[in-house]
Amino acid sequence: MIASSNGHLKTVQLLLDRGASVDFRGLKDETALMYAAARGRVEVISYLISRGADIEAEDDNGNTPVMFAVFTDHPEAVKILLSSGASLLKRNHDDESPLEIAVNKCNKTVQHVIENFIESVMHSRLS
Numbered sequence: 001m002i003a004s005s006n007g008h009l010k011t012v013q014l015l016l017d018r019g020a021s022v023d024f025r026g027l028k029d030e031t032a033l034m035y036a037a038a039r040g041r042v043e044v045i046s047y048l049i050s051r052g053a054d055i056e057a058e059d060d061n062g063n064t065p066v067m068f069a070v071f072t073d074h075p076e077a078v079k080i081l082l083s084s085g086a087s088l089l090k091r092n093h094d095d096e097s098p099l100e101i102a103v104n105k106c107n108k109t110v111q112h113v114i115e116n117f118i119e120s121v122m123h124s125r126l127s
Contacts, residue, residue, distance in 0.1 A: 004033070007044055023054050037081065039074070055086050056087060062093040070098045
């Protein structure tokens with residue numbers, strides 16, 4: 001998980017190639033994908049997803065990887081997670097969705113990323 005958080009892609013690759021679980025859980029049920037999302041490590045995020053990481057995994061507070069990226073204001077990480085299928089409908093134990101987290105934390109850039117994603121999904125469904 002430290003390798004994911006620090007963006008050490010080669011180390012993450014080596015660990016997974018040697019049998020580490022892509023969804024190994026930490027003390028508070030965090031996964032490597034959550035750590036990478038919290039630090040905006042987009043290469044690691046993409047790699048973990050390609051290796052089957054659970055994009056909807058929840059920590060012990062009900063936070064998902066996309067919520068970690070929103071909390072810490074990493075718009076590129078949010079884009080990757082959303083385009084990979086992360087849900088905007090899930091709510092954490094504080095009853096917050098990713099969009100509500102962005103609004104509450106005044107993360108305007110992330111808020112716009114989420115709003116644009118919703119708009120593009122709605123547009124594609126209406127077309």
